[in-house]
Amino acid sequence: MQLAGETMLYLQQQLPRSLVDQLIREVLDAYSPSHNALDLELNGAVKELKLIAEGVIQENLRYLSAFLFLVTDTTFETSVSGHGNGWHIDGTTKYVSGDCYNIWIPIYTSSNETGLEVITHADNLEIYEQLGNPLLTANVITKVKSKQLFNKLTRREDSDLLIIGNDTNILEISSKDLSIHSILSPSVGDLAIFKQNELHRGRHSNGVRIQLSIKFVTNHSVVDNAYYVKTAPKMLSKHGRLESHLIKELLGFRLNSCTQL
Numbered sequence: 001m002q003l004a005g006e007t008m009l010y011l012q013q014q015l016p017r018s019l020v021d022q023l024i025r026e027v028l029d030a031y032s033p034s035h036n037a038l039d040l041e042l043n044g045a046v047k048e049l050k051l052i053a054e055g056v057i058q059e060n061l062r063y064l065s066a067f068l069f070l071v072t073d074t075t076f077e078t079s080v081s082g083h084g085n086g087w088h089i090d091g092t093t094k095y096v097s098g099d100c101y102n103i104w105i106p107i108y109t110s111s112n113e114t115g116l117e118v119i120t121h122a123d124n125l126e127i128y129e130q131l132g133n134p135l136l137t138a139n140v141i142t143k144v145k146s147k148q149l150f151n152k153l154t155r156r157e158d159s160d161l162l163i164i165g166n167d168t169n170i171l172e173i174s175s176k177d178l179s180i181h182s183i184l185s186p187s188v189g190d191l192a193i194f195k196q197n198e199l200h201r202g203r204h205s206n207g208v209r210i211q212l213s214i215k216f217v218t219n220h221s222v223v224d225n226a227y228y229v230k231t232a233p234k235m236l237s238k239h240g241r242l243e244s245h246l247i248k249e250l251l252g253f254r255l256n257s258c259t260q261l
């Protein structure tokens, strides 16, 4: 199956339970509640994931980095607090020239209203062409979040989304005209693959999701050294440490209850 130039791929229950458990063990080993580092080693489960992604994308990949985060009502509030109501391209896009794929895997979930939406390149070609590709600094302003600002900057009655691409490329559109891929109730072990420079956002309205996003770049991509400075481990705030303690506890419970089955 080919992904490059095609669409986002979402595989339900693609990963066998033994691989997910191994992945969670590797995440727990690499994760420390005092800072935000998650240096996964490219062996074991992560190597297995790389092989799966290479099979799908039909290109050789290099591991770049991994992010682990807790999605709850409160953390979600922060991620949708801006004008864009959560829509974004990843900030690290500007440090990578070439393709960078996000492998998105929920590794814990107690919610049936949580997930991801992606405005895929392949299904919205016209929009990405007008914005300029690759998007380096896309910003989104939504009518629902910032009505006054939106009305000030736009003309069309039916539009609800303003996407600001490279420099002067500004697009006023209606989300009805977009083809959006939605995942609204993923299970642990599901897997989505999309490019980090495709507009996307998390969705959430109850319960807890622990999310692992691993980035792989294509072999010929060049990563700016500033990326490693930007993503270097930082000490967490009190709230951040609380979140990471909860992540550790919940993942630990899941592993223990699995071995007892």
Ligand SMILES: O=C(O)CCC(=O)C(=O)O
Pocket (backbone or CB within 6 Å): 071, 090, 102, 104, 115, 116, 200, 201, 202, 203, 211, 213
């Ligand atoms: O899972 C989410 O809520 C957001 C995911 C995301 O933005 C990412 O993986 O880059």
Ligand SMILES: [Fe+2]
Pocket (backbone or CB within 6 Å): 088, 089, 090, 200
């Ligand atoms: Fe993202």
